[in-house]
Amino acid sequence: MPLVFNIQKFSVHDGPGIRTTLFFKGCPIRCLWCHNPESQCYEVENIETKEGKVEVVGKDYTVNELVKEVEKDIIFYEQSGGGVTLSGGEVMTQDMDYVAPLVKKIQSKGISVAVDTCGVAPFENFERILPYVDYFLYDLKFINSQLHKEYTGVGNELVLDNLKKLSEHGATIHLRLILLEGLNTSDEVIEETVAWLKMNNISVSIINLLPYHEFGFDKYKRLGRKDPQLFQAPSEERQEQIKQLLENHQYKVKIGG
Ligand code: SF4
Numbered sequence: 001m002p003l004v005f006n007i008q009k010f011s012v013h014d015g016p017g018i019r020t021t022l023f024f025k026g027c028p029i030r031c032l033w034c035h036n037p038e039s040q041c042y043e044v045e046n047i048e049t050k051e052g053k054v055e056v057v058g059k060d061y062t063v064n065e066l067v068k069e070v071e072k073d074i075i076f077y078e079q080s081g082g083g084v085t086l087s088g089g090e091v092m093t094q095d096m097d098y099v100a101p102l103v104k105k106i107q108s109k110g111i112s113v114a115v116d117t118c119g120v121a122p123f124e125n126f127e128r129i130l131p132y133v134d135y136f137l138y139d140l141k142f143i144n145s146q147l148h149k150e151y152t153g154v155g156n157e158l159v160l161d162n163l164k165k166l167s168e169h170g171a172t173i174h175l176r177l178i179l180l181e182g183l184n185t186s187d188e189v190i191e192e193t194v195a196w197l198k199m200n201n202i203s204v205s206i207i208n209l210l211p212y213h214e215f216g217f218d219k220y221k222r223l224g225r226k227d228p229q230l231f232q233a234p235s236e237e238r239q240e241q242i243k244q245l246l247e248n249h250q251y252k253v254k255i256g257g
Contacts, residue, residue, distance in 0.1 A: 002026070002094040003058035005038055007069060010076070013257035015114040015137055015174065017082025020070045025058045027090045028120050029152045031141065032229045033180065035216035039089035048222040063102045071109055083112030083134065092121035096128045103132040114174075118152075119159035126166060135172035135205065137257075138163060142184055143193045151183070160196070167202045176208045176257070179239065181232040190242055194249050206252045211239055 003025040008014075014021045026042030027034075034040065038047055044058040061069075070084045077083045084106050091099060092115070103113050115129065116137040140159065142148040148156035166173060177193070179185050197204065211233035220228055234242070243253045 001060040001062075002091075002098055003042070003044065004061055004066070005057045005059070005089075009073060011085070014085040014087060014116060015083070015135070015257070017080035018073070018076045019082045019085050019114070020073055020077075021085040021087050021116075022066060022070070022091075024086065024088045024091045024094050026093060027088055027118070028093050029090070029118060029154050031118075031152045033151075033178075033212055033231050034228070035213065036089070037216075037220050037223055037225060037228070045223065047219065048224075050218075050222075063098065063105060066102060067105050067109070070106060070111065074109070074111060077111055081112075083114060085114040085116055085137070087116035087137075090118055090121060091115060092117050092119075092125045096125050099125075100128045100132070103129050107132045107134075116176075119162045120154060121158075121162070123162050123165050126162060126171075127169075130166075130169055130171060133171070135174055136166060137174045137176055137208075138166070139176045139178065140193070141178055143189060143196055147183065151180075160200075163202060164200050167200070167204075170203075173202070173204050174206050174208055175202075175204045176210055179209055179211045179234050179242065181212070181234045181238075183231070185234045185238060185242060187245065190245050194246065194251075198249075204251060206254060207246055208257055209239060209242060209253065209255045210257060211255070 005025045006023040008021040011019045011021045027040045038057045046054050047057050049055050107113050112134045114135050115133050118139045145155040212231045239255050246253045
């Protein structure tokens with residue numbers, strides 16, 4: 001059964017409105033800036049709390065238990081246009097015999113469902129949940145496959161292929177671009193990304209620009225891992241320029257999730 005390592009209530013960064021985000025444990029890639037290192041491994045782990053105690057990360061819930069949990073805040077979803085987001089780790093690499101009934105059941109309660117994904121999963125998995133997902137928060141880290149491999153451990157071919165297929169299937173896509181200064185923030189990279197989106201007729205509802213940040217980096221030490229590599233976020237001025245550049249191509253753009 002998939003493990004959940006966090007149920008975040010009243011989240012405002014994982015899609016529109018007020019949301020409950022379910023964080024599933026396990027990810028097939030290793031982004032060097034990952035701010036949820038406890039999400040990467042598929043097994044239960046121990047983490048040292050800030051107070052020096054040992055805490056177990058990863059708990060299994062039945063589908064019904066999770067549905068019950070997210071239902072508690074239905075009034076907030078309704079008032080804010082929010083819902084539930086499945087995140088991770090990478091939820092699309094979990095057992096789909098669990099994930100598909102979960103999203104189906106949540107949606108049957110009239111709750112909007114979003115899936116946050118890095119795109120590194122078989123497309124059959126996406127197909128299983130397509131009818132029950134209102135939108136995908138789809139991360140595109142690098143348009144250049146070489147860089148994608150260097151900084152996440154895998155090339156971007158599957159990521160781009162799944163993005164294309166999701167768009168062809170009419171999925172609502174919120175494209176999320178993580179911004180790492182000096183690596184993917186130049187005009188050339190942004191234009192290259194836009195050119196690829198246009199060439200492949202990718203229909204994007206909104207582009208979210210996610211500047212690099214270091215929240216959660218203390219968790220590496222508390223998991224007994226070595227410190228992560230540090231990057232830099234572009235300046236606020238540069239973030240605005242990137243936003244403008246994308247808006248010039250008629251995309252709706254927001255800085256932040
Ligand atoms: S895809 Fe997300 S969870 Fe997986 S390593 Fe990258 S940042 Fe971490």
